[in-house]
Amino acid sequence: MNYRGDGGWIMNIRDLEYLVALAEHRHFRRAADSCHVSQPTLSGQIRKLEDELGVMLLERTSRKVLFTQAGMLLVDQARTVLREVKVLKEMASQQGETMSGPLHIGLIPTVGPYLLPHIIPMLHQTFPKLEMYLHEAQTHQLLAQLDSGKLDCVILALVKESEAFIEVPLFDEPMLLAIYEDHPWANRECVPMADLAGEKLLMLEDGHCLRDQAMGFCFEAGADEDTHFRATSL
Numbered sequence: 301m302n303y304r305g306d307g308g309w310i311m312n313i314r315d316l317e318y319l320v321a322l323a324e325h326r327h328f329r330r331a332a333d334s335c336h337v338s339q340p341t342l343s344g345q346i347r348k349l350e351d352e353l354g355v356m357l358l359e360r361t362s363r364k365v366l367f368t369q370a371g372m373l374l375v376d377q378a379r380t381v382l383r384e385v386k387v388l389k390e391m392a393s394q395q396g397e398t399m400s401g402p403l404h405i406g407l408i409p410t411v412g413p414y415l416l417p418h419i420i421p422m423l424h425q426t427f428p429k430l431e432m433y434l435h436e437a438q439t440h441q442l443l444a445q446l447d448s449g450k451l452d453c454v455i456l457a458l459v460k461e462s463e464a465f466i467e468v469p470l471f472d473e474p475m476l477l478a479i480y481e482d483h484p485w486a487n488r489e490c491v492p493m494a495d496l497a498g499e500k501l502l503m504l505e506d507g508h509c510l511r512d513q514a515m516g517f518c519f520e521a522g523a524d525e526d527t528h529f530r531a532t533s534l
Contacts, residue, residue, distance in 0.1 A: 313381070313385060315348070317335060318331070319349065319357070320382060321335050324448075355370045355371075358371055399427045400430060400431075401430070402432075403433070405434055405454070406451040406455070407436055407455045408457065409437075411455055412434070412436050439457070439459055442454045455470070496518055496522060
């Protein structure tokens with residue numbers, strides 16, 4: 301697939317794939333391997349792209365792969381174009397057919413073990429030709445992969461950073477306080493937020509959206525974090 305610029309030259313979609321691969325790997329050989337071409341081929345196409353655009357995309361003064369400001373802007377635009385091309389290809393291939401092909405789903409670790417046993421059988425039964433790939437990661441990593449097109453959708457607790465994407469609420473879940481059986485609050489049905497003032501809380505490690513949400517509520521009530529212990533999952 302090609303794109304014709306105002307000057308009459310033709311930009312190949314493959315060139316954009318080379319550019320994005322180089323931005324992701326920051327290494328010519330690894331980028332070429334990921335695109336299944338030789339390193340000279342990838343390097344030559346990048347130079348050709350620079351000549352056609354009339355701008356330098358890479359810094360040539362270092363052994364490291366460093367993009368110029370113009371190069372980074374083009375990488376962002378290339379990712380957008382490649383995402384749209386992917387959507388068009390999928391739409392064309394699925395006309396008149398049931399949903400098929402690869403589907404990359406991202407999930408936060410605190411949701412995956414509880415939600416997947418219900419989702420996977422239903423999707424397999426409804427869309428038998430669908431190839432599902434599941435990816436567990438923390439919220440900021442999932443959103444970055446969704447933005448870059450590596451993931452098709454993500455399942456996570458809503459955060460401010462997700463507002464840039466289309467959000468479909470799946471369910472509401474209460475936030476609960478876990479305490480020891482012999483804790484003075486053990487027999488309470490509800491603990492007012494004000495009672496958390498001065499208490500030490502055990503939290504998830506940095507990067508978990510649930511940690512950020514819990515800290516927002518609890519710290520506002522006057523609670524503090526026990527820095528001697530952090531969990532990677534619930």
